[in-house]
Amino acid sequence: MASLAPVPKPAQAGPPRSAIAITRLAYANVRNGPGTQYLDIGNLRKYTLTNYYPGSRTSDGWVWVEQGGVQGWVSTNVVTFEDVVSPPPPAGTGATPYDSQIGIWHWRGDAIPENSVEDVARNIKTNAPYVSQVWVKTSDYTPRAGAQWQGFWDSKRSLAIDNTASIDKWVSGLAKYGLEFHAWCVPRGGDINSEADLIIQACLRPGVKSMILDVEPFDGYWIGGRDRIRPFMTRIRRALPGAFHIGMAVDPRIQHYETIFPREWAPFVNSIHPMVYWGTMQRPLDGLLEETYRVWRGYGKPIVPILQGNATASDITAAITLATGRYRARGLSWWRLGVIGPVEWNALNRPINIATAPPPSTPVVYGEERIIKPDDPGCRRFSHTGRDEFKPFTGAWGWRAYYKAAEPQTSKVTVEFIPSLSATGTYEIATFVPARHATTRNARFKIHGVRGSAGEIIVSINQEIHFNQWVTLGVFDIDTTKPRSGHVFINDLTGETEREIAFDAMRWRRVLSLVQPPTNPPAGFADGYDSPVGTEVERRSSKVWPGQWLDASPFGKLYFVGTPNEAYHTGADLNLPRNADAHMPVYSVASGIVIFANRLPVWGNVIIVKNDPLISTGMVVYARYAHVEDMRVTVGQRVSRGEMICKIGNAFGRWAYHLHFDLSPTTILETNPSHWPGRNREEVLSHYIDPREFIESHRPR
DSSP: OOOOOOOOOOTTOOSOEEEEEEESSSEEEEESSSSTTSOEEEEEETTEEEEEEGGGOOTTSEEEEEETTEEEEEETTTEEEEEOOSSOOOSSSSOOTTTTOEEEEEOOGGGSSOOSHHHHHHHHHHHOTTOOEEEEEEEEEETTTEEEEGGGGOOOTTTOOOSHHHHHHHHHHHHTTTOEEEEEEOOOSSSHHHHHHHHHHHHTSTTEEEEEEEOOSSTTSOOSTTTTHHHHHHHHHHHSOTTOEEEEEEOOSGGGTGGGOHHHHGGGOSEEEEEEOTTTTTOOHHHHHHHHHHHHGGGOSOBOOEEETTSOHHHHHHHHHIIIIISOOSOEEEEOTTTOOHHHHHHHOOOSOTTSOOOOOOOEEEEEEEEEOTTSTTEEEEESSSSOOOEEEEOTTSSEEEEEEOBSSSOOEEEEEOOOOSSOEEEEEEEEEOSSSOOOSOEEEEEOOBTTOSSOEEEEEOGGGOSSEEEEEEEEEEOTTSTTTTOEEEESBOSOSSOEEEEOOEEEEEEEEOSSOOSSOOTTOBOOOOOSSSOHHHHTSSOSSOTTOEESSOTTOEESTTSTTOEEOSSEEEEOGGGTTTTOEEEOSSSEEEEEEEEETTTEEEEEEEEOOBTTTOOOOEEEEEEEESOOOOTTOEEOTTOEEEEEOOTTTTSOSOEEEEEESSSHHHHOTTOOOTTOHHHHHHHOBOHHHHHHHTOOO
16 A cells, blocks of 8 residues: 655645546545555545645646545546636526526426425425525326316325415425426327316416426427427417416427427527436436537527436436536436435535535435346235236346236236345435337336335336346335335226336345445445455455456456457456366455346456445445356345355356456446446446556555
């Protein structure tokens, strides 16, 4: 371990400059001196806002940076700085009610644990004091029901929007906590007069600051075609004061631009709210933001991005930095209440001030996880017809799930998940939505044992828009003294025909705060990393690749040069001389939970472990062990550092015996276990880290 004396910021460093840090890797090491021989004291993440001191630059390219509580040196060989200025120039014409504001979208009461408007407002202000607006859905339309207030589809009456009096209750309840009420709705164009009249009533209530129309090119949204837009919007505009602000929420991708008839809406709307859902759309964040502004900048309206609230904390931080620092967004909003966890609240709680690096904040991390798959002992399936109504199938990640036709009127089956949580606390609960047999738009999950709730909490998920993804149901205070604490029920009653509902795995993640790192890590934290190979004595030695183990294909190097398999390597290929590594044991490098254990094309058997957050920094790293045999773990199983998980294989004869081992500090392996950037070196460096270097820097104390 480096032990040189720290080198402080030079006296001649001069004033700082605010900039976006663009790291060559997923993150850059911050050290306590200008050189790799100095101690690693923190990480500078890609696309985060930082202050750097150009006057501190050394002859070999090290500069002093300050970000939150981390201050030290980084090398300009691995990080560049994109300067930002303040205030941001306008993104379009005219002022908006969203300038310098942060909004949170609310869909319906069924989807959140709170039972009153005051509870909603109090919790928002507790979790994210910088949030100033709540955007509440007020109306919708279906061919069967016609135009209705949103409460028509909401069973939680205390939060339902049933009439203008409900809106008044929301306005006054939010105002007690300094929050503004902004309305939104989904116009369909099926009955333009009735739909317009509900919108007009909502907009004319005192305290309603704006209305956002959700106009998307998908089934279930605008069906009125081009010709109904002008009479629909003319009716609305004639009834409202001329200064009343109407925004339009849109899918930002270029292939969807013309499908919503943007020129017909243009005379009637004042701002554009693109849905920058990089995770849902399975796009890189920076690429989707670039396309958003390229497509919509010429529309002539201010752009206020809607960002994905159920993303990782690092992605949320990057989204804020890029949207405000690079594209000069004047305000932001987040989708939505009910899916944003404490870790994510902590990340999005930033003022719209791109000239100032974010202040230090209390680290919040996810601790121990519990995953229950449909065939696990913690899952029970019930049929109410006396017949086996469930149809099994094997999902993309190897375990068995079930499905059946959705029922429009009467439930035929119920599934219960029993997590047996050990302690009362805050948990993020999520469901896995497979790519097949999941077409319902109204899968209703019923959560029991939520503190402060007399009954069950009902959360609806649109399975149709998710593909092999964990989807957050919400974050809940679970009281383990209550009957069925943390239990989740789901049945097949969705109110639909000709659709299927999938019953797949559930996940519970404990939410923990780190005010000060404890001396001994509690359950759910990693105390460090060891080698995945070697004897116990060898793995505890100072040599990362122990004994005679060697890395045949080091991280980031081009190998298989000149062949169809030419690629930059994402990790290490660990071998022993003369094929002595065949069938040797493989060990988990750190404590964590298995999120994938299955056979993949080309790869052979693969195990992915989501390692527990490091007790020192809260950093989460994913470990992938590939080409293995004799897998001894299953998805959802917890493993300890040094626990044997498999043996070295050869991908069923495809490769020579060796262990492919890589580490990723992003979620790429959670969403794509077979991810392989090939010749895209930039993508390798964005998603993977040098495993030898990382383990060497994070050995157990």
